[in-house]
Amino acid sequence: MASLSLWLFSGLVLLVGLERVAELIVSNRHASWAFSRGAVERGQGHYPVMVVLHSALLVGAVAEAWLTDRPFLPALGWTMLVIALGSQALRWWCILTLGNQWNTRVIVVPGLPLVRRGPYRFLPHPNYVAVVAEGLALPLVHTAWVTATVFTLANALLLTQRIRVENDALRELAVMS
Template identity: 40%
Template sequence: MAYLFLAIVILQRFAELIIARHNERWLRAQGAYEVGASHYPYMLALHSSFFIILILEITLKKTLVSPVFLLLLLLFIGVQAMRIWCIYSLGRFWNTKIFILPNATVVHKGPYRFLRHPNYIVVSLEFLILPFMFQAYFSAFIFTVLNAAMLSVRIPIEERALRQATDYSKAFK
C-alpha cells in the first residue's frame, strides 16, 4: 500500500513539473527572468532524494502504516488541497523555479492573502506527514532539516528579487 500511495504522489509531482514548464515558457515570453538558478538543482535533488530515501527506509525497516494513519491521511489530503489552492491562485505565475516578471502586480489572493509563502509551508508539512504515515522517522527528520536549510537560501533570494522588480513590498506590508 505504501508503494502505491507514494507512486501516486510522485506522479502528482511529475504533473506539477509539466505545469511549471508550461508556465515557464509563458513567463519567459512575457519578459520574466529567473533568479536563484544556482540552488535549483540542489532543490531538485532534495525533493527527488526524499522519495528515494523514504521508500528505502520503508523497505529496509519493513515499517507498517502508522497507528494514526487515517488522521495523517486526512492531514495530507488537507495539505494537498492547500497545494492546489496555491497553484490555482498563482495561475501562470506558479512555478518550481523563481521567475520575476518586472513591474508585475504580485498575486495577493487565495492563501497569499494570509501568508507570503504558503506553498513552502505545504512542502514542509509533506516532509513530515508522508514519512509519519509509514513510521519513517529518519526521513521525516533529515528532510525537515534539509528543507529548512534550502528554504533559508531560497526565500531571501525570492523576496529580494520580488521587492526589487515588483510591487511586493506594497502588497505585503
C-alpha cells in the first residue's frame, strides 16, 4: 500500500504540472504580443528538447518515488519543499517583472531596453536560477535523487546553450542600456 506521502508528493508534482500549463498560456499570449511588434525568435532548435526535459522531470520524479518506494525524509523533504516553492515565487516574480517580454521561448522585440528591475537588478538570468533550484529540489521532496541528478546535469547542458542564444539575441536585437 502506497504511503500518504507518495500521494501528497504526486499531488504536488501535478500542481507544478498545472503551473507549467499556466506558464505556456501566458507565454503564448506574450509571444503574440511580441510578434505583433516585430519580434524575432532565436533558438527554436533547443526548445523541443527543453519541453521534453522539463516534462521528464515531472514524470521522472513521481515514477522514481513510486517505483523505488523511496521514503519521505522529513529533514530533506521539508527543506526541498521550501526551496521548490521559493523557486515558483522567483519564477513568477520574473514573469511579472518582464511582463509581455517574458516567454518560455527566446523571443526578442527589437529595440526594447533590457529589463533591469525586479530580480533582474541582482542577476542577469534569475528565471534560470528558479529552474535550477526547482529541478534539484522538487524530486528531492520525496528522495528521488536519480531524477534530481539526471535533470540537473542535462539541464546544465541545455542552459549553457539557452543562455548563449538568449544573450546573443539580446545583444543583437535589444537596446543594451
